[in-house]
Amino acid sequence: xxxxxxxxxxxxxxxxxxxxxxxxxxxxxxxxxxxxxxxxxxxxxxxxxxxxxxxxxxxxxxxxxxxxxxxxxxxxxxxxxxxxxxxxxxxxxxxxxxxxxxxxxxxxxxxxxxxxxxxxxxxxxxxxxxxxxxxxxxxxxxxxxxxxxxxxxxxxxxxxxxxxxxxxxxxxxxxxxxxxxxxxxxxxxxxxxxxxxxxxxxxxxxxxxxxxxxxxxxxxxxxxxxxxxxxxxxxxxxxxxxxxxxxxxxxxxxxxxxxxxxxxxxxxxxxxxxxxxxx
Amino acid sequence: xxxxxxxxxxxxxxxxxxxxxxxxxxxxxxxxxxxxxxxxxxxxxxxxxxxxxxxxxxxxxxxxxxxxxxxxxxxxxxxxxxxxxxxxxxxxxxxxxxxxxxxxxxxxxxxxxxxxxxxxxxxxxxxxxxxxxxxxxxxxxxxxxxxxxxxxxxxxxxxxxxxxxxxxxxxxxxxxxxxxxxxxxxxxxxxxxxxxxxxxxxxxxxxxxxxxxxxxxxxxxxxxxxxxxxxxxxxxxxxxxxxxxxxxxxxxxxxxxxxxxxxxxxxxxxxxxxxxxxxxxxxxxxxxxxxxxxxxxxxxxxxxxxxxxxxxxxxxxxxxxxxxxxxxxxxxxxxxxxxx
Amino acid sequence: xxxxxxxxxxxxxxxxxxxxxxxxxxxxxxxxxxxxxxxxxxxxxxxxxxxxxxxxxxxxxxxxxxxxxxxxxxxxxxxxxxxxxxxxxxxxxxxxxxxxxxxxxxxxxxxxxxxxxxxxxxxxxxxxxxxxxxxxxxxxxxxxxxxxxxxxxxxxxxxxxxxxxxxxxxxxxxxxxxxxxxxxxxxxxxxxxxxxxxxxxxxxxxxxxxxxxxxxxxxxxxxxxxxxxxxxxxxxxxxxxxxxxxxxxxxxxxxxxxxxxxxxxxx
Numbered sequence: 001x002x003x004x005x006x007x008x009x010x011x012x013x014x015x016x017x018x019x020x021x022x023x024x025x026x027x028x029x030x031x032x033x034x035x036x037x038x039x040x041x042x043x044x045x046x047x048x049x050x051x052x053x054x055x056x057x058x059x060x061x062x063x064x065x066x067x068x069x070x071x072x073x074x075x076x077x078x079x080x081x082x083x084x085x086x087x088x089x090x091x092x093x094x095x096x097x098x099x100x101x102x103x104x105x106x107x108x109x110x111x112x113x114x115x116x117x118x119x120x121x122x123x124x125x126x127x128x129x130x131x132x133x134x135x136x137x138x139x140x141x142x143x144x145x146x147x148x149x150x151x152x153x154x155x156x157x158x159x160x161x162x163x164x165x166x167x168x169x170x171x172x173x174x175x176x177x178x179x180x181x182x183x184x185x186x187x188x189x190x191x192x193x194x195x196x197x198x199x200x201x202x203x204x205x206x207x208x209x210x211x212x213x214x215x216x217x218x219x220x221x222x223x224x225x226x227x228x229x230x231x232x233x234x235x236x237x238x239x240x241x242x243x244x245x246x247x248x249x250x251x252x253x254x255x256x257x258x259x260x261x262x263x264x265x266x267x268x269x270x271x272x273x274x275x276x277x278x279x
Numbered sequence: 280x281x282x283x284x285x286x287x288x289x290x291x292x293x294x295x296x297x298x299x300x301x302x303x304x305x306x307x308x309x310x311x312x313x314x315x316x317x318x319x320x321x322x323x324x325x326x327x328x329x330x331x332x333x334x335x336x337x338x339x340x341x342x343x344x345x346x347x348x349x350x351x352x353x354x355x356x357x358x359x360x361x362x363x364x365x366x367x368x369x370x371x372x373x374x375x376x377x378x379x380x381x382x383x384x385x386x387x388x389x390x391x392x393x394x395x396x397x398x399x400x401x402x403x404x405x406x407x408x409x410x411x412x413x414x415x416x417x418x419x420x421x422x423x424x425x426x427x428x429x430x431x432x433x434x435x436x437x438x439x440x441x442x443x444x445x446x447x448x449x450x451x452x453x454x455x456x457x458x459x460x461x462x463x464x465x466x467x468x469x470x471x472x473x474x475x476x477x478x479x480x481x482x483x484x485x486x487x488x489x490x491x492x493x494x495x496x497x498x499x500x501x502x503x504x505x506x507x508x509x510x511x512x513x514x515x516x517x518x519x520x521x522x523x524x525x526x527x528x529x530x531x532x533x534x535x536x537x538x539x540x541x542x543x544x545x546x547x548x549x550x551x552x553x554x555x556x557x558x559x560x561x562x563x564x565x566x567x568x569x570x571x572x573x574x575x576x577x578x579x580x581x582x583x584x585x586x587x588x589x590x591x592x593x594x595x596x597x598x599x600x601x602x603x604x605x606x607x608x609x610x611x612x613x614x615x616x617x618x619x
Numbered sequence: 620x621x622x623x624x625x626x627x628x629x630x631x632x633x634x635x636x637x638x639x640x641x642x643x644x645x646x647x648x649x650x651x652x653x654x655x656x657x658x659x660x661x662x663x664x665x666x667x668x669x670x671x672x673x674x675x676x677x678x679x680x681x682x683x684x685x686x687x688x689x690x691x692x693x694x695x696x697x698x699x700x701x702x703x704x705x706x707x708x709x710x711x712x713x714x715x716x717x718x719x720x721x722x723x724x725x726x727x728x729x730x731x732x733x734x735x736x737x738x739x740x741x742x743x744x745x746x747x748x749x750x751x752x753x754x755x756x757x758x759x760x761x762x763x764x765x766x767x768x769x770x771x772x773x774x775x776x777x778x779x780x781x782x783x784x785x786x787x788x789x790x791x792x793x794x795x796x797x798x799x800x801x802x803x804x805x806x807x808x809x810x811x812x813x814x815x816x817x818x819x820x821x822x823x824x825x826x827x828x829x830x831x832x833x834x835x836x837x838x839x840x841x842x843x844x845x846x847x848x849x850x851x852x853x854x855x856x857x858x859x860x861x862x863x864x865x866x867x868x869x870x871x872x873x874x875x876x877x878x879x880x881x882x883x884x885x886x
Binding site: 004005006007008009011032051053054055056057079080083094096215240241242244245247248249250251252254255256257262276277278279 | 349350352354358359361363391392394395396397398399400501527528529530531532533535540542544547549554555556557558559561563564569573576577580581584585
């Protein structure tokens with residue numbers, strides 16, 4: 001940020017609101033100060049603190065890819081005070097943004113490899129940024145597979161983009177909904193994400209796995225990947241923890257010797273295994 | 280910078296206070312407040328408390344107050360305006376009579392507040408604060424500075440350190456540039472240092488354990504039941520964190536009145552159950568024993584590992600303030616003795 | 620004191636209880652809460668004038684309940700807290716054994732609420748003469764002086780919540796001050812936030828507080844919270860002839876009405 005006060009947010013205008021799923025919205029945000037906007041950059045995996053002045057701040061990843069300039073996007077589910085206040089805003093309204101914070105997906109290290117993306121529910125947003133970053137530089141990677149599942153067809157987010165990814169010949173998209181969440185015209189998979197992952201049985205050869213989802217999905221997906229032969233340092237995930245400052249000072253997100261806001265939110269399974277289960 | 284050794288008489292110290300006041304600096308020193316000794320503004324030496332081990336609360340409020348505005352905002356139909364907290368308005372302060380452990384506390388706090396991102400709320404305040412510590416001629420059973428790389432005559436973090444001699448005058452060690460600036464306000468008040476052994480005037484603080492050994496040991500005890508045993512009586516209040524010179528955890532809140540409001544920060548504690556609670560209801564540290572473990576691990580293992588600094592100065596304030604005698608020194612001795 | 624140890628040892632040896640909550644020596648010539656689980660550790664129990672902490676709050680603490688059936692060395696405030704907790708359905712009848720002292724200092728084992736009620740009725744619960752004196756002094760102040768007095772005292776507060784955490788009656792898993800939607804009580808320790816916190820807590824304790832005084836003792840900056848509790852107790856007693864912590868089946872005084880109540884709108 002160009003001002004000294006670390007806590008002073010950028011002012012952003014809501015340019016576009018997309019209703020992704022019940023209670024889930026995406027905001028496209030533009031910097032009110034164009035000069036700040038043109039100087040702003042971030043890397044995929046990073047997050048920000050988004051605020052409604054008077055209500056508070058919430059932590060969301062930057063859901064748009066780092067390859068796109070001029071705007072940033074965030075996707076959130078309405079849960080508590082701040083997200084409810086955000087949900088009530090419309091195009092043209094102003095919110096605050098502090099960021100970018102955190103570490104990044106080491107996309108450059110993945111050049112020449114296959115990428116397997118595994119995501120569940122509302123955890124697709126952090127993945128979306130890295131998926132698009134990879135797709136925007138498609139030639140850098142070999143096979144790209146995206147496995148995404150949600151509780152029901154309605155709960156799938158980024159429906160428009162799922163369609164886009166599905167139509168691309170250079171992406172293998174597998175969608176699934178939990179048993180009971182399918183509609184009569186659903187032609188994707190039916191089953192929990194770890195189950196479908198098992199069924200897919202992707203090769204671990206020269207492959208990076210990026211996994212984001214609710215704790216229960218992660219808990220059952222990691223063993224599948226291990227069984228398929230994936231090395232711990234080639235499995236990436238993102239952690240979330242209660243945050244306030246976003247840059248390692250308020251103490252809230254401290255887990256073991258790491259701060260999720262500074263050393264994360266991107267971690268490999270190898271790093272995760274070294275942490276106490278306090279997240 | 281090499282420490283300059285000078286001396287200052289009690290009468291000259293009084294004159295120095297007057298000079299500092301005239302120079303536009305506010306002096307904060309230990310004063311008696313009913314049956315506690317706390318920091319308060321003074322204009323003369325006679326207002327300063329005597330015969331105290333240390334103050335009830337730490338001196339951290341000078342750079343990290345219990346509540347401060349981060350910025351203010353106004354929300355109107357035409358948009359939002361934000362105004363900075365006005366860091367240039369922070370007053371010039373002199374903290375007189377802090378103990379070496381208090382001054383060392385700022386070392387721990389600074390490590391956190393300048394880690395990669397420079398928190399100007401903190402650094403601007405600290406830059407305007409001069410620390411004149413007084414070394415300790417006595418200690419009590421709660422003190423354990425010598426077990427955490429500290430010392431009753433430790434000059435780390437102090438700008439000037441005074442050591443009281445038999446005559447009632449002080450040995451004055453000028454430690455930093457800020458100290459020199461203060462001395463140069465009235466150099467005639469400072470005389471040459473007498474040939475004295477500073478050690479002779481310092482309290483003997485028994486060493487109870489070695490902080491370096493604790494760091495290694497404590498990690499291996501993560502899954503041990505010792506945390507449950509030690510924290511059974513812990514209430515989960517924030518008294519220990521708030522009186523601690525090295526605790527920096529804080530909360531951020533917005534407060535609005537109509538269209539005007541402020542974003543503020545205030546002290547918080549990892550001992551509170553709400554500290555790590557997610558909006559979803561999931562709490563990574565659901566029970567007090569996990570939070571007690573976090574407190575000690577953070578201070579004695581994580582901070583040394585990441586920031587090369589201990590999160591404890593051995594002042595013992597936490598133990599004195601604790602309503603249920605969670606004597607941290609006792610717990611650390613316990614840890615150093617337990618078989619992993 | 621020896622009898623307390625003997626009683627605790629017997630209870631643990633027989634397996635009747637799994638933990639005895641009592642007082643033990645602490646590091647600086649005073650006492651603190653201890654949790655005895657092995658019969659041979661019963662030797663560590665002490666009972667003297669320094670044993671004043673209200674131990675009732677440990678009865679529902681997760682890690683302590685986890686040990687199994689509890690016994691507690693119960694002073695009068697602890698017993699009254701137990702009854703009040705019972706009245707509020709926080710502990711069940713016969714769930715906890717109280718080890719108490721009769722007015723003649725004889726050790727008795729009280730295992731039912733009825734026994735505790737009977738024991739508690741042997742003691743007086745009025746404010747002491749000293750407490751009444753302190754209350755008189757502050758009530759003699761003008762409204763302006765009292766406002767200034769309390770704001771000065773509360774300005775010391777930094778929201779450590781030691782007062783709340785040391786109180787057996789503050790057992791809400793989510794305190795009203797911890798609700799942020801809406802933010803009933805400002806979090807920050809400024810004048811507004813401190814005033815609202817202390818006054819709200821006092822109101823929530825009216826008719827429930829049994830005057831153990833732990834809140835004032837726990838406060839690290841010596842705010843005289845006991846004055847607030849004395850006032851509450853006097854008001855409740857005068858208005859409703861009601862004393863908290865005397866029965867495990869008494870209803871909450873501020874939400875219970877009787878046909879004989881003086882307010883005519885009830886009828």
